[in-house]
Amino acid sequence: MPGEDAAPGPELPSREALRRFLREASGRVGKSEIARHFGLGVEQRPALRALMKALEEEGWVPEAGARPAGGGALPEMVPLEVFGTDADGEPLARPIRWEGRGRPPLVLMRPERPGQPALAPGERILARVKPLGGGRYEGRTFKRIGGGPARILGVYQEGRIQPTDRRQRQEWSVAPADSLGAEPGELVLAEALPGSPLGLRPARVTERLGPLDAPRAVSMLCIHAHRIPEAFPPGALAEAERARPVGAEGREDLRALPLVTIDGEDARDFDDAVWATAEGGGWRVVVAIADVAHYVRPGSALDGAAWERGNSVYFPDRVVPMLPEALSNGLCSLRPGEERGCLFVEMTFDAQGQKTGHRFGRGLMRSLARLTYEQVQASRTAADAALPMAEIDALYGAYAALAAARERRGTLDLDLPERRVLLAGDGMVRDVVPRQRLDSHRLIEEFMVAANVCAAEELERRHQPLLYRVHERPSDEKLEALRQFLEAMELGLPASDRIHPRDFARLLDQVAERPEARLVHETVLRAQSQAEYAPDNAGHFGLALARYAHFTSPIRRYADLVVHRALVRGLKLGEGGLEEAETARLPDTAEHITRTERRAAAAEREAVERYLTLHMASRVGGMFEARISGVTRFGLFVTLTENGAGGLVPSSSLPDDQWTYEEAARRLSGRHTRLSFSLGQPVEVRLAEATPLTGGLVFELLGATPPVPGARRSRIRRGPPKGTPGKPPARGARPR
Incomplete structure (x- = not known):
């Protein structure tokens, strides 16, 4: 009757009922299908839309007909959450909901369309995915569905x-x-x-x-761009401030042993000390490491902050430490003349550098001296009375034996110079120079590798859980791409099924005196798999080792702290050992700290590039010798011989021609000019633009030496840019 309330329509389905319907439905499911199934009227559509939006944010996608995967494979359309970036800064994502066996698959997100903001960690998206193999997928954003504002x-x-x-x-x-x-x-x-x-x-x-x-803007920018935690929680700071020096009780007294630390001039923390002596025709070596496990206990606020960071991050003007300064630069830093708690490994080697035994312990030490790599290296040619020369001579004797063993083992030694940013007193860039690699660096590296191997062996022997440092052999796809690159230089590699690190070592020896040696080193590096942490052993391909763990840097790497705790527990060395709850989450810890390590590497690399761009900004218009380090459809990437700065030569600045991109040969060829540009080719360039805001450098090509040896060097005749005759292309336009 008029004036009476209309009979109420069907109620909205509960979230569980809607989830059940979506799980069981076949084919495409949209709002109309849902409304029809539950008998909903037009007036209930707004409430239905709100309910569906809530489900989208949980990982359900009713309008696309995609449901969470339950059998181990992702559907074509799936909701994802971005959790980080890879080494190149591209977003990484995982399914919001995963009902399959094992870990959820990894999705490598393709770059966003021009003009779209990049995906940030924490964002949720609906993406189209396709399998890449090995439990990995490639994804493209269909739409953003939440997870916080961009x-x-x-x-x-x-x-x-x-x-x-x-x-x-x-x-x-x-x-x-x-x-x-x-x-x-x-x-x-x-x-x-x-x-x-x-x-x-x-x-x-x-x-x-x-x-x-x-002056400090570059590192600040990189810290925020990569979302590196900078401020410690108050609880962690309070725990660090309450920490006190360790006593001798329950520890082996190493204070009479003349251990020394050897680090770079700009080192900010000292977590390893070394000592060696000749013994029985071979060598006895002690490596002592800061006892961080004594101070950072599982479940504490300090532990939570260290786990979140995963590692310290080093910039030219500052460090973002894994531990508060009271520990990282204080009680855990092996300062000379100060008593410090340590975990140590004593190793014995024969004259050929083969290990004959080792033992671990928890000790109390006092460093004799804080030495720099440069001091130790200089002492080899001119003895310095101010240095402990007897200790240094013994260290070099042991190093020679270990280096010989490494040579016989056949390892991959990519000797690529790092760039060092030198800052003036006002914090501005004074210069960017290659960081020297000395025998004193290699000496410490050999002792640390030996100690890390001992840690992995000891924990395996005692059936203790641990985090391995694993480095798998290159994939067949990467090896094939590397072979195609090497063929242009009349170089080669053995078949994939019997590739060994020494094969790469021989290759690098072959090109050692050739001008393209650096490019070959870089290309071989790009062909390698990335090292990572894992609770399951897969060996270390690059070092040609069957087992390997990180033990030597617990101040700056969480993985080493986990290994210390496992040793404390396995050897019954007192408090601070690995706990069962921590053991259960080792797979998650391995995955997490692998991501934080790559995040740190990307941030450190970006900081150097931005400082280099600032340094180059005053040299716009200058001419430089360079080599082609990348060839794409849209231009050439070049690396300057002088300082390693890299930038783009856009195809729009090349001579007007019909350019063909030969992907297999990584070459651009001009149909009419008969010019060609290939990887490794020497070129002369002019710096056209340096943009400190984005860290980008743009070059113009002036001349090139053809890839065929003995051919004449060509000069590039500059004509009107491509586009409207006589009119430059729009600034910022992307070449096709």
Whole structure:
């Protein structure tokens, strides 16, 4: 009757009922199918949309007809959560929900379309995926479905934000009320706001980080860009401040042993000390490591902060430590003349460098001296009365035996020079130079490798869980690509099924005196698998070792702390050993610290590149000798001989021609000019643009030496750029 309430329609289904329907439905499922199945009317559509949105954020995708995988394979369309980036800065994601066996598969996200903000950790997306093999998938974003607002790092400029990530080409608009008082030229963090798809997207400044041209801005930018935790929780700081020096009780007294630390001039913490002596025709070596496990106990606030960071991160002007300074630079740092707790391994070797025995213990030590690599190296040619020469001579004697054993074993030794950023007193870049690699570096490396092998062997022998450092052989696909590259230089490698590290060593010896030696080193490095942490052993291909663990740097690597705890438990060395709860989560810890290690490496690499761009900004217009280090459809990547700076020669700046990209040969060939550009080819370039905001360098090609030996060097005739005759292309336009 008129005036009476209408009969209520069917109630909305519960979340569980809707999940059950989606799980059991076949074919495409959308809002109409759901409404029809549950008998919902038009007036209930808004509430249904809200319910479906909530399910999307949980990982269910009703409108796409995709359901969480339950049998071990992902559907074509799947909801993902971004959790980090790979070594190249590309996003990594995993399914939001996973009902299959084992760990959820890894999804390598392809780059976003131009103008779209890059995916940030924590974001949730709906993605189309296709399998790559080995439990990995390639993904492309279909749409973003939540996980918090997009995070923006950029420079504020009068109502706009210019992103610092060169992959993000779109600027953001900022209303005065949302600027947080930011000044032009300030580095800011911001979050995206809802807005129209037309024009610049709006954003709100959430944090001001200081001027972009400030001396410490580069490292600050990299810290925030890679989401590296910088501030310690109050609880962790309080625990570190309460820490006290260790006593001698329950420890072996090593204070009379003349242990020394050997580190770089710019080292900020000292976690390993060494000693050696000749004995019975061979050598006895002691490696003592800071006893971090005494101070950082499982389940403590310190442990939680260290696990989250995974490792320390080193920048030219600062370090973001894994542990608070009271420990990392204080009670855990093996300072000369100060008593410190340690875990040590005593190793014996025969005259040929073969290990004949080892033992571990927990001790109390006092470092005799803090030496630098440069001091120790210089002492080999001119004895320094101020240095403990007897100890140094014994260290070199033991090193010679271990190095000979390494040579016989056949390892991969990629001697690529690191770049060292030298800063002036005001924090500005004074120079960027190659970091020297000396025999004193190799000496310490050999002792640390030997100690790490002993740790893995000891824990295996005592049936203790541990985190291995594993490095698998290169994949067949990477080896095939490397062979194609080497064929152009008339070089080769054995068949994939019998490849050994010594094969790479022989290859590098072959090119040692050739001008393209550095490029071959870099290409061989790119062909290798990435090392990682794992609770299951797969050996270490590069070092040609059957088992390997990290034991020698617990101040700066969480993996080493786990190994220390396992040794404490297995050898019954007192408190601070590995606990069962920690053992159960070793697979998660391995995966987590592998990610944090790669995050740190990417941040450190980006910082050096940005400092190098700042250094090069004053040399725009200058001419440089370089080599082609990459060939793509859109241009050439070149690396300067002088300082290792790298940048792009866009195809739009090449002579006007019809260019063919030969992927297998990694070559660009011009149909009319008969010019060709290949990997390793020497070129002369002019620096056209240096952009400190994004860390990018753009070059113009001036001349090139053809890849055929003995051919004449060609000069590149500069004509009008491609596009409208006589008119330059639009700034920032991407070449096709």
